[in-house]
Amino acid sequence: MKAAGLIALALWPSLALAAMAVPARDAALVWLSQVDAGRYAQSWSQAGTLFRTAMASQDWSQRIGAVRLSMGGVASRTFISEEGTTSLPGAPDGDYDIITYRTAFANKKAALETVILSREGAVWRVDGYFVR
16 A cells, blocks of 8 residues: 555656646637637736737737738637746746647648647746747
């Protein structure tokens, strides 16, 4: 019985990290659905502090609108990877999650989307979005 308890304690950090990752992935998909639907101002207002500080809502809407218009609608999005980290270049130390998707758009069949989230209190917020 003691051995089972020790195994459970040894696994606890891994289980806790796995449990934290699910809400980050969910938050990324909710945020991406706003962008996919063209609700750029809403995606900006739901983004993290770093994101909103780096770019005004109108600038975000213009930039992402132009990019998404050229690529067309999302045909498919497939999860590739997720990586947790406590530091990113040019950002303060914190809890970050980097999620990558393989995405097919109507006019760009093979793209990679990277969504960077940070934990603000108990909530994961998007602080970076890149398509290549």
